[in-house]
Amino acid sequence: MKTCDIAIIGLGLMGSAALHELARRGADVLGFDPLAIGAARGSSHGSCRIFRRFNFESEAYTALSDRAFAGWRALESASGQTVLMPSPILEAGPPGCELVAKSRAAAAAAKSRIMGPRNGREANAAFPAFNLPEDWDVVVNDSGGILLAERALRAFRAGAEDRVILETAQIAPTPSGIRITTTREEIMAAQVIVSAGPWVADLVPSLRPHLMVTRQAVGWFAPARPETTAYGEFPIFILDGARGMVYGFPDFEGRGVKAAQHDHGPVVGADQWEPPASDLELDIPSATLAELVPGAAGAVIDRDICLYTNTAKADVIVDDGNEFIIDRLPADPRIIVASPCSGHGAKFATAIGAMLADMALDPKLKAIDAFRLDRFSNFA
Ligand SMILES: Cc1cc2nc3c(=O)[nH]c(=O)nc-3n(C[C@H](O)[C@H](O)[C@H](O)COP(=O)(O)OP(=O)(O)OC[C@H]3O[C@@H](n4cnc5c(N)ncnc54)[C@H](O)[C@@H]3O)c2cc1C
Structure with a gap:
């Protein structure tokens, strides 16, 4: 049977980034x-995501943003392409707005x-x-950027094409390794990274109680x-x-102003990508613009559906x-x-x-x- 040291199941931004990094370090990875x-x-999927250095979700993310920023610049050097276009980020809300206060606090914590x-x-x-x-209340951070998501995916995969198998894979732990099964072959891997986005609980069912997939x-x-x-x-705005x-x-990108409501849609299954986004679903961004x-308001000229995979609150610690x-x-x-979605x-x-x-590369x-998973009692 074919073997590899590390198999990655799911090559969205996370799996592709891991593939790029492992291939760069000379690992035996598929x-x-x-x-x-x-x-x-x-x-x-799609053209863009927001890069923020200061995250209203938690000021603890600044260090991760800074590490990621260095990584995006390294990817640009390696690929010879821009993947992160600098852009200020304007965040605003009514007086006392928590979003603005938290963003300001994150920036202050980073001096x-x-x-x-x-x-x-x-x-x-x-x-x-x-x-x-x-x-x-308004705060404008000048340390943000437009992350060119599809271009980043291509840059991660460039040079690692021969390590990519365009197949759905199932995993089965055995005493001698993790058996990876596709419609064409079986491969034994010493370790597996499961980065399957909204489908992750199909491969690791014990995660299901902690995840909620929603339509956006x-x-x-x-x-x-x-x-x-x-x-x-x-600027980018929130x-x-x-x-x-x-x-x-x-x-x-000459395609209009992309806008959406954050975290709004119903719970769906990971395979539910239809129907296309309706006018009703775009009513809130439309009315907000x-x-x-008003300079950005106008007819909807393109639309898309994406899925968030939200993580539930921990029950062992407070988050x-x-x-x-x-x-x-x-x-x-x-x-x-x-x-890593939400x-x-x-x-x-x-x-x-x-x-x-x-x-x-370092099992310890x-x-x-x-x-960590042990913040949930069924993994503690
Ligand atoms: C509308 C929207 C807006 C967002 N905006 C932002 C933003 O502005 N800023 C930001 O930082 N983040 C944003 N995010 C979040 C961000 O896009 C996600 O965190 C990120 O894309 C998750 O990547 P992933 O690789 O984990 O998952 P995915 O990209 O979903 O990749 C999972 C991959 O696994 C594959 N797969 C599944 N099952 C199998 C299997 N059995 N075998 C093989 N392959 C399998 C799938 O085909 C898929 O390609 C947004 C998300 C959405 C939906």
């Missing part, structure tokens, strides 16, 4: 995924000085596409005043208003939920699982890929505490 790059499936608009009035003057209430509709809007929303003139959290990008970003899972399975440490994992892919490579290495 990656499995039935999806060709560009297919509109998997949580990493970073925040420049630029601090309220709605100043933001409207600096970026004429906006019409924010004048008293809104995304739209591209024809900007009413394109000169105000071009890349370089207009607005936490009465309708919920809505984020968007400058029109950096019309009221708060806010939506924290990543990256760990060895306590019942079989040859299996490393990676579920709608904010992409930016960290280079750092997480390196972390997965470190763990696969433990996962970062916050990401």
